[in-house]
Amino acid sequence: QFAQQQGMSAWLQKQQSMLRPQNYVPNDIDDESNFIDIKNVMDFASQISENAKDPLFYLKFGLSMGINSHGFLGYAAKSSGTVKEAILIDCELLHTRITGYDMELIPHNQSHSKITLTPNQCYGDAADALFEMICGSFCTMSSELIEIPFPPFEIYTTLHQKTDSSEYALASGCPWHFDQTESYLTIPNAVLNLPLAETDSVLK
Numbered sequence: 001q002f003a004q005q006q007g008m009s010a011w012l013q014k015q016q017s018m019l020r021p022q023n024y025v026p027n028d029i030d031d032e033s034n035f036i037d038i039k040n041v042m043d044f045a046s047q048i049s050e051n052a053k054d055p056l057f058y059l060k061f062g063l064s065m066g067i068n069s070h071g072f073l074g075y076a077a078k079s080s081g082t083v084k085e086a087i088l089i090d091c092e093l094l095h096t097r098i099t100g101y102d103m104e105l106i107p108h109n110q111s112h113s114k115i116t117l118t119p120n121q122c123y124g125d126a127a128d129a130l131f132e133m134i135c136g137s138f139c140t141m142s143s144e145l146i147e148i149p150f151p152p153f154e155i156y157t158t159l160h161q162k163t164d165s166s167e168y169a170l171a172s173g174c175p176w177h178f179d180q181t182e183s184y185l186t187i188p189n190a191v192l193n194l195p196l197a198e199t200d201s202v203l204k
Contacts, residue, residue: 042126049129055163056171058129062136063172067144074141083146084192087115090141108186115185128159131183138185139172145196152191156180 049057067074073090080086084105091103108114117134119127139151146152150173161178168176 042129045129045133046126056167058132059136059168059171062133062138063140065133065137066140070137070141077141077145078196080196082192083142083152083187083194083196086145086196087187087192090138091115108184111190112186112188113192115187117183117185131157131159135185136172139174143173146191146194147197148191148194150174152187153185155185157183159183 045058045061048061054060067078070077076089077086080089087105091105102116102118104116104118105113106116115138117131119130135153135155135157139153142151142153153174154177155168155172155174156177158180159178165176165178
């Protein structure tokens with residue numbers, strides 16, 4: 001959908017096969033043989049990025065992924081009682097589904113916690129791009145789950161600043177800090193205890 005928005009429909013049709021595993025069965029999403037390799041996804045996104053020529057491409061790609069884009073992952077988050085529960089579920093499920101990152105919610109200081117995002121495989125530039133995508137998706141998901149005007153994060157990253165950081169803040173709704181020693185998102189502890197705006201009473 002994002003590629004189509006960039007006016008790349010013809011190119012997209014030629015490339016779609018690289019995202020489909022062999023013997024792909026759309027209805028059998030729990031079969032590991034049908035999982036999409038994250039490396040293929042990032043190679044695909046890289047080619048779109050080269051055509052889009054937008055330094056914020058990966059962030060915007062992530063921002064386009066709301067709750068409904070994540071299937072069971074998003075549904076599990078919506079079924080949680082608090083923001084903290086939703087983040088813990090997402091960290092665990094993303095760890096099992098996206099093999100490129102280890103994710104953990106840990107204390108940061110007296111007032112904030114942090115979500116650490118650590119590559120567990122050598123993806124090179126793709127790991128940096130995946131970090132931007134995940135941050136963008138977290139921002140969109142938080143705005144859907146919590147009734148607050150802006151995403152509750154500050155983002156710290158080892159990435160070198162490619163463009164004015166204010167453009168990242170404007171696009172995502174939260175501050176970015178580049179050239180750091182590690183990559184993570186901070187979130188106020190007070191926000192972690194907030195109830196979700198829309199919990200799933202059926203699952204409860």
